[in-house]
Amino acid sequence: MQIACLVYEGLTALDIMGPYEVLCRLPGCELRFVARRKGEVRTDTGVFGIVVDHAMAELPHPDVFVVPGGLEGTFAAARDEETLAWVRGAHATSRFSTSVCTGALILGAAGLLDGLRATTHWAAAPLLEAHGATYTEERVVREGRILTAAGVSAGIDMALHLAAEIADEQTARTIQLAIEYDPQPPFDSGAPSKAGEALVAAARAALTQSAGSMRSGLQRAPRR
Amino acid sequence: MQIACLVYEGLTALDIMGPYEVLCRLPGCELRFVARRKGEVRTDTGVFGIVVDHAMAELPHPDVFVVPGGLEGTFAAARDEETLAWVRGAHATSRFSTSVCTGALILGAAGLLDGLRATTHWAAAPLLEAHGATYTEERVVREGRILTAAGVSAGIDMALHLAAEIADEQTARTIQLAIEYDPQPPFDSGAPSKAGEALVAAARAALTQSAGSMRSGLQRAPRR
DSSP, X not given: OEEEEEOXXXXXXXXXXXXXXXXXXXXXXXXXXXXXXXXXXXXXXXXXXXXXXXXXXXXXXXSEEEEOOBSHHHHHHTTOHHHXXXXXXXXXXXXXXXXXXXHHHHHHHTTSSTTSEEOOOGGGHHHHHTTTOEEOOSSEEEETTEEEEOSTTHHHHHHHHHHHHHSOHHHHHHHHHHTTOOOOOSSSOSSHHHHOHHHHHXXXXXXXXXXXXXXXXXXXXXXX | OEEEEEOOTTBOHHHHHHHHHHHTTSTXXXXXXXXXXXXXXXXXXXXXXXXXXXXXXXXXXXXXXXXXXXXXXHHHHTTOHHHHHHHHHHHHHOSEEEEETTHHHHHHHTTSSTTSEEOOOGGGHHHHHTTTOEEOOSSEEEETTEEEEOSTTHHHHHHHHHHHHHSOHHHHHHHHXXXXXXXXXXXXXXXXXXXXXXXHHHHHHHHHHHHHHHHHHOOOOOOO
């Protein structure tokens, strides 16, 4: 069982780290990070890099793959023919094809979501629907062997569903305990329906500004 | 407001990625990853590397710092005098000193937790108490300006508490919505008290085996 976590320039780190931390604990699974080229990839904030050991071309047919989201980086990846060809090729033979957050826009651009129910980050719902999908306000949406998860942190929940499918419920529960995933957020503002209009507007503004301002605030070492 | 996320060889990725994804969205904060030396650091599974731009010596006095956990790598870090000296120095002037999972063992080894209530990964409770702390089975434990979080995923909850302290509750709620942190795990086995004895035994075994077996299963490019 080969699992590929796609990484690309400008991804949101938690989108892939959540599923990774669950799926790397599946017994008998070989999990790899892949990118267009092996080497360093920077996240959306530019704060750190992720070193990827495998070019996507080395893993053309993983059993499972996870596509994370991001901001501008995701829009670029969704226009990149090499990335889209890899997604299509991987999906042709995969057991499960999955996305987190705006990673769904990459699945959509590859033509995988046309006519299906799917989810994405709440702020990206219209962009998802432009790919022929019906945005569904659920934490994880399954359509056959395609699983899409809502924004950023939803990948952890999605990966636990996936772990139960790939192995069994007992294994998924064991992983949940191993990562002590007993969430107790101090507030209940994690979804637009719970947060109210003012917070939705503030979060929408923050989403477009935070990564950019973070990057410009860094005086970091030159990229390699 | 300077926030330092400590990274070291063998850390558990989600331990630091959870808090990072929350705290990097705090307006006016400068968040940096630091390690003993700048450059690549490998996570506990060896699946990927994290590229860190700053040596810890470059940020001796962050306003806030986060220490993640791991397995063998954490025990090594907790014995490393350079790391412990940085933790002590940072704590001497910090507004908040924090840990996730077995990162508490590093705070403990630095002498920060003696006589205090604290939390860590449930499986590491006796190791925490060996440092003079009283293990407290809570998601986040605050003692003055020290916050410790439970295992792996608990760092997200801890960071939301912290965001509300550093900025305000409205800002923390906005961040929660931006990362769509509306957790809906498919199972309720995230804590020993909920999981039952059989799962606790299975998770305990998996914790000591998973990272090791993952590493040995990889045929990855030589480390740089």
